[in-house]
Amino acid sequence: MKILVCISHVPDTTSKINFTEGDTKFDTNGVQFVINPNDEFGLTRAMWFKEKQSASVDVVNVGGAETEPTLRKALAIGADKAIRVNAEATDGFFVAKQLAAVVKDGGYDLVIAGRESIDYNGGMVPGMVAELTGANFVNTCIGLEVDGTSATAVREIDGGKETSNTSLPLVIAGQKGLVEESDLRIPNMRGIMMARKKPLTVIDAVDAAKETTAVKFEKPAPKGAVKLVDADNIDELINLLHNEAKVI
Amino acid sequence: MKPDLFQAPDYYNLDELLTEEHKLVRDAAREWVKRDVSPIIEEYAQRAEFPEQIIDGLAGIGAFGPYIPEEYGGAGLDQISYGLIMQEIERGDSGVRSTASVQSSLVMYPIWKYGNEEQRKKYLPKLASGEWMGCFGLTEPDHGSNPGGMTTNFKDMGDHYLLNGAKMWISNAPFAQVAVVWAKNEEGRIHGLIVERGMEGFSTPETHNKWSLRASATGELIFDNVKVPKENLLPNKSGLGAPLGCLDSARYGIAWGAIGAAMDCYDTALRYSKERIQFGKPIGGFQLQQKKLAEMITEITKAQLLTWRLGVLRNEGKATSAQISMAKRNNVAMALDITREARQMLGGMGITGEYSIMRHMMNLESVVTYEGTHDIHLLITGLDITGLNAFK
8 A cells, every 4th residue: 555645844833923024924933843733643644554554655745945854754753755846835726736746646545634734724635635636535534444445434523423434545634533642653763864865855846826825814813901890790891891892 | 740841942043053864853852851751750850760661762762872873773973963862851851861871971982982893792782772771980989070099990810800999979870781880900000891780799789868860870889809801891992081081972961961951941930930920910021030031041042052063073073171071061050050040930839849940950960060070170171271280
């Protein structure tokens, strides 16, 4: 089984978020980047398939050279080969077209992507890749078993879980549940040393139009001051809600 | 113990001076410390017990002989990677870093540099994997800052050496399988011998009731007519310069490690100062607290630059012992000052095991003394710049 894990290079969750260029671009200055957590759950599950079912595991990212440390970390964790599509990843459809080209070229049986990246929270790419490559698709996937060309996937649904049977080729949009946080792997020294020798191939983007452009980013409005009204003073509360907050 | 929310300060964007591999190595060590050391270390320190379960993890992140060539089981990394690993481990606890420093710089280093090929092949892979742990015997009860006065000695008995004497303040001694021991031959020349646990007459009583490095095991090495095979003598270097060469490597690691302890205390104090409300506002808004924090980050940044430059010099084989002394002395004193200021900022909470600060403070009281005391390092700098020996 040939597995491709799609890796987004995203700011660490503790990063301070700021924007530049008239609030149209994310300010990366001083920001630490990590493997998108949803992708890391997928990568860890892929390692399980590698170790238990002799799958091969490649990783791919669409991005500039600054994303290579994230791919190198995936190699140190145990991926066999990394591919970087050299293009700025600003539009979901554009990224999906690039990934679909890599999937077709590499003849992958299983594509594991994260449910969404934790930076722009688009959540569109995995479904698009499935459509563009003619593969089956399971969204919000929290469990996956593969036997030959058959797959059993567990999906999170409102208030419960759904188990479905499907077949390869398959794209899943995974999340926590594929593996648990305690299963995530820290690259060990042996892995880091082996990663030096593993290929990280840079390829050019295929022609694809960008369908969307970010016009403006805004941070959530800061919380206003709180006024506490004594529980005995209901008239004051009603007065404030009516005249100041203007909600009743 | 509170959850480990550590965020590493990098005020001068020093990450830009590091390679991709340096950062990968450091971040792996950082993640490992957060996952496997921070949650348990306070409890082990309180119980004065070494957490043996972390040995595999230390080996996993390359903490045992990171710069030892791959053919001997090391990771073949450069000196900056070694420093960064020490920094991250000491961010967790100086005692754990001491265990790793001893294994790397005081046991593996002399076997690699002063040993023969058979010794390298026999010991280094097992030490790199943590299957064997090692310790280093130089200091004696009556010879600390003056190691050249040692009385531990060995006699040539024809088919073996007969070793007698005692060593003190030896990290890892209680559980080490291997000890690199420095002793004088019949002509008074210092040589290194590899002593293995189980040799008759060799014992390692544990030193109890320490207030410092409580999560690290310390002990004595007692040699009572120990028969040491002749092939266990390190053949390629003798004289006091041999153990001092090991100390250069260890002190270099300590200079980085101390930054880790300082970073942890700064990070804790900074976070606390924004959360702790007094007189109606966070205490971080008061000038005296800001003075403490601003001085801490200034000193950490200076120490980071010092060690980075020293690392470059060591990679080029150009760092002098005196340059290493300066960094060890400066950075440990810097870290100790920061622990004390940070402890004050946390008020009463600073003395509890809920926070790491007081454990770091107590640990650093050993670090400021071992591997050359604060004062001795000053004299090394003094000798280096004046050419005049003020030791005796």
